[in-house]
Every structure is written in structure tokens, then in C-alpha cells.
Amino acid sequence: MLKSAFISAALLAFSATSLAASEPLSGAQFDAYATGKTLTFAEDGRVYGAEQYLPNNRVRWAYNADTCMEGIWYEKEDNICFVYEDGGTPQCWSFYLEGERLKAVFNGESGTELYEATQTDGPLACMAPGLGV
């Protein structure tokens, strides 16, 4: 009895981990993975952008090496949504852990799929927008 309970618990744990690979990350999982890191995302071998994940759901997004935007993220259904200081509409992505790296699928018409290409735990070298000429 105890043995079968143990096996079913093990099976449950196993299926939970295998499910985790195909299910989008929750806010807590995303927070645990990303916070404290700077991730560079790529699409077809080209860098799409880099983002630094700060405590309290704050982010800095760089779409080119010299300008970046401050923003925040929040969990909404199966998505992680981002709002930036430029006042644009929220951008929602679902994140998956594939192997050791993140995959992000844009929740919108483009359906853009990005992969984490590199990660560091250092800051992002960039300037806030509006500081240029």
C-alpha cells in the first residue's frame, strides 16, 4: 500500500516535470528563472533584443545596443505580459523552458518565437531613451 502510493507519487512527480517542459511558465516560475539575469533573445540566429530582469518584476529592455526602456512584467492567464515606459500596449508572451534555455512565443498575430541565446548575471549596458540627441 505504502509502496504503491510511493510509486504513484513518483509517477505524478515525473509527469509533472515532463508537463512543465510543454506548459508555459507561471509568474512564479518565470520570476525564479529570470530575476537577477540578463537574457539575450534571438530569432533565426539574429539577436532580437536583450533584457535585464530586476527584483519586483522590473525589467530593462534593449532593442539595440544603445537604447533601452524600463518596464514591468505581470502574469496574465498563461502569459507573462510586459509594459514599458513608452506607453505602448502590453506585450504578452508565453515562456517555456526547453532544455536549459527559455523559449518565448509572442501572443499576437506575428506569433514570433524567440530563444534565449546567452545569459549573464550582470547589468545591461545601455542608455535610457530620450537621452540621445
Added chain:
Amino acid sequence: MQHSKPKTSAHVVRFFAVASLAPVVLLVLAILFGGFWTGAALIYMTMMFSYLLDMMGHLSTDPEDAETEYHAADRLSTVLAVSHFVLLPIVVYVLANGALSIGEHVAIFFATGLFMGQVSNSNAHELVHRTDPRLRALGTWVYISILFGHHTTAHPKVHHRFVATDKDPNSAPKGMSFYRFLPHAWIGSFKAGLMVENAMRKRAKTKTIHPYAIYLGGSALCLVLAFILGGFWGLLTYIALSLFASSQLMLSDYVQHYGLRRRVLETGEFEPVGPMHSWNSPRWFSSLLMLNAPRHSDHHAHPMTPYIGLTITPDMPLWPRGLPTMATLALFPRTWRRVMDRRVDRVMRQIENSSAPSD
């Protein structure tokens, strides 16, 4: 219509590493043993050598999966920058105090200058585009060490913004010779970069150290170091090496955008930078040696993408030969114009005829 998968290779960073680190090894051997090795180091860096290898065949340098090699690409950049910092003072010391013959000294001088101008420059350029501040600092100091620190500001904040317009001092207009372009780009980029930094600091009310203070202070430090290493002769050698290296950087800028101009839109703004606003070359060896600097249109389209991820597409204007050959050609203004001006006209006609951008 044909659609075939382009030929790719795995672990392409290895190819870049072999091509760009070989001159470091040859220079070390030249300094240690002189003779044959000084000749080998010099020959490796000459235009004729890259021309011959470029023409001899083709090696696919497109990665199978670029993203997985970004880390390795950054590691190679770090190794190249460190090699530069080790080589430079040793060469200054050897040229000022060494026991080698005059011929060997001349060969080491030119081999080092060509290495710094083509490899160190291309590598520093990669590093100042990275988002990791440590890598960016490394690139900044490579530029400072060739007395050209302001390029760290002027390249991303002026050149990338205003490329292929008269507002960028490093985009040569059609008809301007390299010898007129050189002081124009040097002084122009120094001033334009300074204005950008000043404006940014004013707006952000920053009290941190001015980047130009680091560029100029760092250069002064390097000059003092050269004097300590080799006295007056060491100082002179160092300045000559730096000018040689930075003039190759500007030569590269000169050929990469020569004659190409963006259209002005009805709104008064420039059209966005496109594939037709830079010159490119697919030749394999010079691309490996210069970390894909000749894949320049794609760099302007994706400035954060490491060199290994850059590609060439059919809508990008091509030089008839590799970058080092074209750069050498630009030293002969009349021949340069005979080769390039009609090509410029052809690309500019295409730019005029392409549908006006909707933006």
C-alpha cells in the same frame, strides 16, 4: 525558382579563431626568433595573401545554428582583445630596444600595425556592440589603446544613427578621396561624438565621469606607458602604430559606405537604413580575418547580432573583391573612382527606383 538550403558548417567560431589568432602566434614567433617568422607574420597580414586565399576557393562560414555559438564568439573576442593588450606593449618595447635587424623591425612594425588595423579594430567594434558592460569596456580600451577612444561613442551614437547621410562624418560621399575623407572623419567623428555625449549628459543631469575624459585620459596614460617602455623612440613607434591602425579603421569605413546615400522622406527624415546602404563581400578568408566586417549591411540591420550570425542576401551591394583588396584600391583615388563610381550610380538608381518607404 530555386530554393536550396545554403551550405552551413558547425562550430564556425573555430574558423574565425584560426584565421584571426594566427597572426598573433606569428607575431610572437617573430619577436622571439626573428628571421623567417617576421616575414611570415608580415605576409599573412598583407592584402595579397588574403586576396589569394579569397580567390583560391570557398569555405562555408555560415553557422548551422548561430545562437548556440554566441558565447564562443564572445570568448574569441575576449581572447583577441587580451592578445592585443599583451602584444602592443611588447612590440613597442622590442621596436625601441630590440636586437633584431632593421628589416625585421620594419616587418614587425607593419605586421603589428596591419593586425591592429584589421583584426583588433574589427574585434573592438564587435565588443562595443555587446550589452555586457565588461565586454564593452574591453572594446573601449582597445580603441583607447590605438588613441581612438572617441570611436566608442561616435560609432554607435553617430555612425549607426546617421549612416549613409551627410550627418555621419564616417560615410564618404561619392567623389571624395580617401585622403580628404581621413581628416574629415577623424575630426568630424570626434566632434560629433562629443556633442552627443554632452547633450545626453545635460539632459540626464549626470555627474559621472565624462566618457571623453576616459578616452583622452586613457590615451595619455598609454603615451606615458610607451615612453616608459621605450623612451622617445618608443613613444614615436607607439604613436605611428596607433595612427596606422586607426587610419585602417577609417579606410574600412570609407569603403563600406562610399557614395551610398539614404533618401529624405516627405517628413524631412531619412529613410530607414536598408540593405542597399552598405557595401559587402562574401569572400571567405578576409571575412574570417575581419570577423565578418564585410557583411556590413546585415550589421546595420542587426547591430546587436554577433559577427557569426551575420549573412549576405542578394539585395546587398557587393564589391568586386574582398575588403582588404578594396581598401588597398582606395589608396589610389583615380583607380578607386574608376572601379566604384559606376557601381555607386547603379545602386543609387536602384535606391531611387525602389518604392518609397511607407514610414
